[in-house]
Amino acid sequence: MSAQRQVLPAEGVSFEVEVPLVIVGAGAAGLVAALAAIETGVEPLVLERDPVPRGSTALSAGLIPAAGTRFQEALGIADTPDLFARDIQRKAHGDSDPGLVSLVTAEIPRAIEWLADAHGLPFSVVNDFNYPGHSARRMHGLPSRSGRELVDALRQAAESAGVQVLTGAAATTLFAGTDGRIAGVAAERPDGTLERIGCRALVLACNGYGGNPDLVRRHIPEMDGALYFGHPGNTGDAALWGEGLGAELRAMSAYQGHGSVAHPHGILVTWAVVMEGGFQVDTQGHRFSNETHGYSEQAAIVLRQPGGIAWDVFDARIAGVARQFEDFRQAEATGAVLRADTVEELAGAMHVPEAALRETFQAVDRLVATGGTDAFGRSFSGVRTLAAPFHAVKVTGALFHTQGGLAVGTDARVLRTDGGILPNLFAAGGAAVGVSGLDAAGYLSGNGLLTAVALGRIAGKAAARLVRG
């Protein structure tokens, strides 16, 4: 355990200030927990390391999957939490905790409607393409489809509700009794001073360990040295404190990768470019995988190609669909998205062998025409033939965020390795174990914000109720 993230005995420690509830981290999980706590009658203090709260939430597309909302109903989309739970387990090969899956899939539609009704977040459903593995259209996002808009809206809602967010405050130390009860935390301020803050309950919402190369090497060796595309401040503090407290850590090898990050621009290129009928080729113009399994496991597959590089290939119609995402518009603005009127011209722009790319196009066209399945197992039934003008983006694979973390019970309270609970410690979002099985392939799109928002709300309410006795 690093000296920066330590658990020290609470005995004899005096605190400069006492608050009922501390929440560490002001991403989606922390801000949702804060809104839920204040609504339950307890004023939380949110500690955030950064000067402006953003976290990985701001880097995401801000899309939250939820089944059975009125937003879906208005579009005639039939969906239920049970169906969603089955999709999650199918993707996770049945390796996610069924209790946690039921808990979050039941909570998330209520949480989305609550954020819309009580806090004015204008959600709508992405209704023009299917995310892999979801059997209904259930991604809810704000108008710009950007996580930055989501986290800014949550921060504004928290401020309006009277939540105090202390920025430039990095929690370093937890003070705990012999029974694991948290008495308070120490937070380091930008000038190096430490403030000791006493609390009656603590919510860890400081995400996972993608920003901690040692932990990534230990738990996810296949991503050792890969581009980390999440927030650098997510350095595994919850897991490190958890180890110090005897908390149970689960599914530490699970993560979300992404096989489509524009290179070298470092901009996410939406997987819609593939799901709508595009494909990936290597630097020799050949396809190498069934891209529709999912973008998460595709990260390691792309990294195994020569140079760790692939090309997303699609057409103007698909670019039109992708353009609803700010990231894609940004990728276009920076010149990452190539455009050509013929396959030959495209091959030239990509610097891949022309004959090979032409053959790949012809093979895909045949599969689309016959609705066939290729040697990798990808079915092309139901997609349209690519039509000129064509587009291509050079991409690489990246680690987005980790999905393992603190084991939690039905009230988001942290469990111990000995089967007990840590009495006043809660976890949500990337700090807690997710519902993504045991590897990258277990990640279903949206699992990240699902547990950030659903567990955030559960943790905030439960911690506030505990404080109120």
Ligand SMILES: Cc1cc2nc3c(=O)[nH]c(=O)nc-3n(C[C@H](O)[C@H](O)[C@H](O)COP(=O)(O)OP(=O)(O)OC[C@H]3O[C@@H](n4cnc5c(N)ncnc54)[C@H](O)[C@@H]3O)c2cc1C
């Ligand atoms: C590029 C990208 C795209 C994604 N797209 C999606 C998507 O569309 N849908 C989806 O569901 N998920 C997506 N995800 C995953 C999603 O962003 C995360 O799962 C989610 O944002 C986690 O929320 P959080 O609140 O747990 O963490 P964060 O939003 O990362 O917030 C954690 C906060 O804790 C702070 N912090 C950390 N340690 C400390 C400390 N010791 N003291 C004080 N503060 C601390 C950090 O500064 C940070 O602000 C994406 C992730 C990435 C990187």
